[in-house]
Amino acid sequence: MAGKSSSNLILGLCILIFAAVLLGVWIPADVQTGLIEKVRRQVTVGDALAPTVAGLFLLLSGVLLVTVERQAEGQPRLDLRNLGFTAGMVALIFVSLIVMRWSGPLAVGIVNVLGDGDLEYRLLRDTAPWKFLGYFVGGTLMISGCVAMVEGRIRLRAVLVSALAVLTMIAIYDLPFDDLILPPNGDV
Amino acid sequence: MGTLDYVWMGIQAVFQGPELFSIFGVSISVTLIMILGGFLTGIAVGATPGLAGPIAMAIALPILISVFGYTPDALLPVMGFLIGVMKGATIGGAVPAILFNTPGTPDAYMTTLDGYPMTKRGKAAKALRVAHFSSASGDTFSDIVLIVCAPFLALLVEAYLDLPEKTALLILSLSFIAAAIGGSPAKGLLSTGLGLLIAFVGTGEDFYPRLSLGSPMLNQGFPIATSVLGVLIIGAVFKEMETLWRQRQSRDIASDIRIEGDQRLHWADIRRLLPYVGRSAVIGTAIGALPGIGSTLAATLGYTVGRSRHARTKTEGRPDFGEGAPEGIAATEAANSSVSGANLIPVLSLGIPGNAAAVFLILAAESIGGFNPGPSVFRFTADTVNPELVIAFGLFTAMMIANLLNWTIGGVFMRSMGVMVRIPKHILLPAVLLLTLTAIYVQETRMEAIWFALGFGVLGYFMRVLAISPLPFVIAFILGGNLEESARQAFAATGGDPWFLFTSPIAALFMLASVGVIVFTARKTKERS
């Protein structure tokens, strides 16, 4: 074996830092009651106790990682190329979701400018085809983008298959059920 | 209302539920059809590499809830479907393992060891029959144990455990799960600690949503669907996509499978397999009853025990384990299938989920309402009907119906599922991703939920990269609220006794065991390294 991985040590140190911040800063600053509280002349458990217990779990885990398990066999190695691929995919999904959120309102805006109309996406979110627009465009982008990333190239066929898959999902969720709403129509 | 009355009402609740249609004047209840639908879906999903039961359960849940609504009437059809998926996926997973040397579900890995060699010798259909027989036997055995044990365990809990003991029991389960899953106690503790922490964001007794960083987005905390689906499913999709990208071109799959000679399962075969099936079923059931230890360990143990018996007793000329022994398939499949029923023992009697399938059953119960898995379910009331108990017996009935389907049509359907392996995974997985995100949105109806799920997906991905099991995270997240609540109540109920976890002998014993289990596994890891 070529050189042991030290991922447990690094992970352990990160966890220790996180646990220290959690216990030392985050919980004291962002929880309004203490570990125990006195209300109505009764001592009760405050809101800070449970997160503190969680923090102690993390602390213990960090300590074990940098001591007992520091030299453990079979520690995974991080491969930067793999991480890069996943980061790219998450970024793509992020963009697709932004597109999903704003395509509808954007289209309504364009129609308003062109036709001098006075439409509002919020009031159209239960009206076809407006309500499908964001989901269709964003969803197709998400699926075909992921496929293209794995294949390393963009194929028209993959895009068509993705669009078909999204249409099928719209059919599954929206057509039979009156009260299911596709993203992003609950937010607007 | 006697016990038998409740059993009978549970059976009736399944058969006489809302009618879907009738054949020759016999009305077919919607629950029956849902169990069948779930079972067939489960086989297909299990037989598709890259998909597994939990994914189908996650995607189906919001659709089912919108069909059946948020009423107690929805519980049996919805949970019946999920139970069907759970059972179907168990036998479906063996199909690609045997035919293509690719396990459809992680716990079917050991099945490839003897299944694929049998296929290469032209005995594919026989291997599938062995897998089906053993799986169905193990599953049925496990369900019977569940039905007998869960009510008694629940009654014991209610009779002997007060609030402090219940708190201590939750702590024991969590530390057991942290120590047992993933092989390393430090990583188990990490996963558990994160799950607890996430569960505590935005919740709590005070009106200020704690740990919300002042952001209204976190006011309501993290919805259960976002963290569970994010870590379990989206995280898995990311990891699988990365693997596919690394392999770039999908492996070619041998297209023609030779079938030679007698493929039937004879009585003599069954007699020879039974000792293996029996042992593995007991192993799987015992492991399943402990929360957190999954079917993969059961399969490994069952296979190991089977191998040593086989080495002692085999007659000359029969294949060894690993060379295409039907006994190897039987030992594996009986063990991993008998986990699923027994896993519901802690769910129904204590409200503690032990594996992903159980997590989704709890998710269904939580989302629909009217059924809170836990000891209060098994209150045998005399004058009034306890509707939760009727549901519990209805669930047992649903499981037995699914077993019946498994014995009758399961084998035929399973053997036709070889085609599923041809579905291109790199298109299927992104579609699953979008379906999962949509499923979350449909339930939560706000974009934030999708952002949370994506974030949890990244967390789940890193956990997989760093060999940290995500299951303790999910279980801790689900139990975190209960833990805090019961600790609070126990503390208040004992009049603010700071030693409430240690004053009663049972609670003190549980606490001692929770520390012991961590120390014990930590020392074992140390010795190994």
Place this chain on the structure above:
Amino acid sequence: MTGFLKTGLAAIGMAVMATGAFAADWTPPGPIKLMIAFKAGGGADTQARLIAEELEAKMGWKFIPEQVTGKGGLNMAAALKDQPNDGTAIGMAVTETFGYNMAAANAGFTPEDFTGLTTTAGFQMGVVALSSKGWTSFDDMIAAAKGGEDIRFGVMSPKLADLAYLLGQAHGVEFNIVSVKGGKGVMNGVNAGDLDVGFMAGIQAKGVAAGDLVNLASALSEPLVQTPEAPTFADLGVEYNADGYFVFVGPAGMPDDARLALSQAITDIVSDDTSKAGGLIAKAFGGASTISGDNLTALMAGDYANAGQLMAAASE
């Protein structure tokens, strides 16, 4: 209280006559978002969803129900506050959200940030114990407490915890007050023997009828419908009570026509015993109590203003 209700109903009647044509003309400009401050599947959630369902069928309006739970309804209130006030976003909570909880949380908003539409039903809040405990009256429980027995008192909100504390104080005993999630949680705890007694807001009706549970006292200003002989909190020397209602609200500044049309439509549904929602309310809460318009505004403002007194009394 009944008198107050009647006045309320009469006031709506007059308001309806005055602006009837006005309200009838109103239709929502788009789908209506209904934010429900209760856990999915519970009795309150079912009530909200049934009302929406029947409004869809009757009025042809489109509802999009959504769960916004937690913090005693304050999460829902915070989310609703910033929604458009044209009638396309409404919420359902309890009056306690806009009274005690809003005052205690100091969350930066008051009932004035909302438009009250209508209440649907009042709580039948009782102090309930298992019959098998052998207590047939409130005095039996106090006698047990004085005899040295620890009494675990289950409550489901901070306001009720204050009331339980004051109840104990008035009788010279100290309860171990245990906070539990929701009325269902109190009932499960009492049934399992984890709690000795607790507040239940209507969920106890079936158990009391079957003789498994007993209403020891009414936490309201008037006797319980099911157990009229149980003493009220006033009888027991507590000057505060747990009177409260399920209430529909919208964001502040909702136009009168929208407000009237919505509250009238909801009132019609819940007052009709033959409708599913009305039937549910009749069964669990002994019938609808609909307070709307200016009376509701006054009720919410009063609850908010008076909350401080209760808090001060309970922290003495």
